[in-house]
Amino acid sequence: MVKVADLGFSYPGGDFRLRVPALTLDDGERLAIVGPSGSGKTTLLNLIAGIFRPNTGRIDIAGTDVAALPDAARRRFRASTIGFVFQDFALLDYLTARQNILYPYRIAPGLRLDAAARARAEALAEASGIADKLDRHPEALSQGEQQRVAICRALVTEPKLVLSDEATGNLDPESKTRILDLLFARAEEAGASVLAVTHDHELLPKFDRVLDFAEFRQGRPA
Amino acid sequence: MNALYLAFAYLRYHWARSLVMVLVVGLILFVPLATQILLSTSERTLTARADATPLILGAKGSQLDLTMAALYFSEERPEPLPMAEAEAVWDSGLGTPIPVHTAFSSGGFRIVGTTLDYFDFRDLTISDGRGLAVLGEAVIGANVARALERGVGDALVSAPENLFDLDGVYPLEMPIVGVLAPTNTADDDAVFVDIKTAWVIQGIGHGHEDVVTASEVAAGLDVTANAAIVEYQRITPDNIDSFHFHGAENEFPATAVIVVPYDTRSGTILRGRYLDPEGRTQLVEPAGVVGGLVDRIFRIKTLLDVVTAVIAVAALAAVGLAVFLSYRLRAGEIATAVKIGARRGMVLRLLASETVTLLLLSGLIALAGAALVARNAEAWVGWLLALGT
Numbered sequence: 001m002v003k004v005a006d007l008g009f010s011y012p013g014g015d016f017r018l019r020v021p022a023l024t025l026d027d028g029e030r031l032a033i034v035g036p037s038g039s040g041k042t043t044l045l046n047l048i049a050g051i052f053r054p055n056t057g058r059i060d061i062a063g064t065d066v067a068a069l070p071d072a073a074r075r076r077f078r079a080s081t082i083g084f085v086f087q088d089f090a091l092l093d094y095l096t097a098r099q100n101i102l103y104p105y106r107i108a109p110g111l112r113l114d115a116a117a118r119a120r121a122e123a124l125a126e127a128s129g130i131a132d133k134l135d136r137h138p139e140a141l142s143q144g145e146q147q148r149v150a151i152c153r154a155l156v157t158e159p160k161l162v163l164s165d166e167a168t169g170n171l172d173p174e175s176k177t178r179i180l181d182l183l184f185a186r187a188e189e190a191g192a193s194v195l196a197v198t199h200d201h202e203l204l205p206k207f208d209r210v211l212d213f214a215e216f217r218q219g220r221p222a
Numbered sequence: 223m224n225a226l227y228l229a230f231a232y233l234r235y236h237w238a239r240s241l242v243m244v245l246v247v248g249l250i251l252f253v254p255l256a257t258q259i260l261l262s263t264s265e266r267t268l269t270a271r272a273d274a275t276p277l278i279l280g281a282k283g284s285q286l287d288l289t290m291a292a293l294y295f296s297e298e299r300p301e302p303l304p305m306a307e308a309e310a311v312w313d314s315g316l317g318t319p320i321p322v323h324t325a326f327s328s329g330g331f332r333i334v335g336t337t338l339d340y341f342d343f344r345d346l347t348i349s350d351g352r353g354l355a356v357l358g359e360a361v362i363g364a365n366v367a368r369a370l371e372r373g374v375g376d377a378l379v380s381a382p383e384n385l386f387d388l389d390g391v392y393p394l395e396m397p398i399v400g401v402l403a404p405t406n407t408a409d410d411d412a413v414f415v416d417i418k419t420a421w422v423i424q425g426i427g428h429g430h431e432d433v434v435t436a437s438e439v440a441a442g443l444d445v446t447a448n449a450a451i452v453e454y455q456r457i458t459p460d461n462i463d464s465f466h467f468h469g470a471e472n473e474f475p476a477t478a479v480i481v482v483p484y485d486t487r488s489g490t491i492l493r494g495r496y497l498d499p500e501g502r503t504q505l506v507e508p509a510g511v512v513g514g515l516v517d518r519i520f521r522i523k524t525l526l527d528v529v530t531a532v533i534a535v536a537a538l539a540a541v542g543l544a545v546f547l548s549y550r551l552r553a554g555e556i557a558t559a560v561k562i563g564a565r566r567g568m569v570l571r572l573l574a575s576e577t578v579t580l581l582l583l584s585g586l587i588a589l590a591g592a593a594l595v596a597r598n599a600e601a602w603v604g605w606l607l608a609l610g611t
Contacts (some may be wrong), residue, residue, distance in 0.1 A: 024364040072565075075563045078562065079562060079563025084561050086561075090555075090557075092555055093235065094234075094235030095228075095230045095235075106227060107228075107563070107572075108564055108566075109563065137235070
């Protein structure tokens with residue numbers, strides 16, 4: 001699913017250097033990345049998502065070299081192939097839960113908001129236990145419910161890869177487990193692989209594989 | 223469409239902030255529009271009435287006060303002139319004199335004592351009732367009728383000049399016999415009476431019960447009148463004969479005399495007759511006086527425009543700062559949109575949609591306000607020109 005080879009990246013003007021000689025993620029695999037703060041975990045997610053362009057190396061996702069794609073194509077590829085779950089949920093306060101789930105269709109190129117998309121949103125919400133809260137704004141939801149909405153948003157476009165950046169970082173221990181189980185369950189239903197950055201070592205047993213990111217770190221972010 | 227959808231969702235959710243911004247920007251746009259409309263209408267109204275009034279004869283003093291009192295029935299009280307001056311115009315055979323007496327008010331509206339020539343001169347028509355016929359009657363302007371909710375068959379009472387002046391002017395109850403059709407001029411805000419009725423209000427003329435009865439005359443009694451005699455506060459068919467004036471009528475006062483020359487030559491001769499700097503009277507051309515006033519108003523308007531522009535710049539800067547801070551606060555949202563796959567252009571389009579929507583709503587409010595002002599401008603300007611009478 002994901003193959004990273006000889007990846008090199010540095011921020012312009014900074015002394016941070018990231019090198020990833022090789023990294024693979026199989027179809028449906030759940031890989032956790034751990035490592036100290038500032039080691040470049042989030043930078044790697046941004047590189048894989050095509051938000052940053054690497055200085056060297058390849059990032060193949062489902063057979064496409066993301067790094068080689070022009071900007072517009074990368075955006076389209078990201079919108080259709082990758083789902084994001086953020087630590088702070090990144091929900092929009094002025095949209096309801098339903099509108100937040102369907103948000104990618106409102107802003108991303110190449111995605112069409114049709115009946116099938118709406119039905120998928122409803123089904124994901126049902127499976128995530130928030131079907132009765134779809135018309136509420138984020139402020140009227142608990143943190144756990146907000147993260148469920150965020151997971152539904154990440155999966156509504158049927159991505160092949162879900163990138164999770166500290167998705168459980170803001171939750172209490174009980175909620176962390178439930179949310180991670182939920183994310184894995186929905187991703188499995190969608191046939192998506194999961195690449196998750198986490199600091200929660202108690203959650204690591206739930207992943208198929210754990211990668212300690214410290215070994216790739218060379219320098220600190222600018 | 224998606225940008226608009228999200229923009230509306232954002233503005234609707236943050237409705238209080240959106241409303242404040244829309245109102246502030248709307249006000250910034252509305253104020254200069256409304257000012258321009260009102261000033262243009264003022265200029266038109268002032269000029270039209272002044273142009274329609276050839277000459278005004280009055281006592282020496284402020285030409286502007288005289289013009290405002292005679293044309294717009296303002297609160298200015300120019301020195302009165304004797305009716306002999308109006309008679310002199312008649313006797314000259316050069317024009318028609320129309321005296322106006324504007325010293326009193328009723329219900330907050332100016333009482334205008336004049337002659338029937340005034341109604342013909344201003345081309346005023348009666349929409350209800352009839353014109354003045356008998357001493358003590360009143361014909362009211364359209365705004366007076368609406369504001370006081372009075373009509374034919376009702377009555378108005380003149381306002382006493384001073385509550386403590388018990389020896390002075392007594393209120394006179396005046397039956398309303400007619401209501402004028404609206405003209406969008408100062409005439410709409412006036413209570414018209416015969417000039418002799420104005421003199422009665424002033425106390426120059428009055429009516430009271432007989433001081434001496436027939437039996438007292440027959441008995442040859444020496445009777446002295448005192449304050450116990452009942453003075454009439456309303457002129458009726460029964461007591462009208464008792465009303466009388468003290469003194470010579472040509473000495474009775476008028477605020478001004480509108481002079482309508484028979485032709486251009488007559489006007490020129492008349493103007494020449496009142497050029498004496500030592501004379502007690504002056505003959506002014508309202509068009510010239512009002513022209514000067516309008517020039518002054520527009521000089522003030524220029525200053526007002528500058529002040530408005532400065533305030534607008536300051537307010538727009540404040541709104542701009544609010545928008546900028548709002549965008550800064552939404553940096554996280556923008557970052558999320560970009561991560562999900564949005565183009566920078568999409569984000570800019572979203573922000574632009576919100577800004578344009580706010581501006582459009584503000585513009586609509588400003589235009590609606592301006593349309594309201596334009597629709598009522600003549601009436602409001604008429605009220606403003608009456609200067610709070």
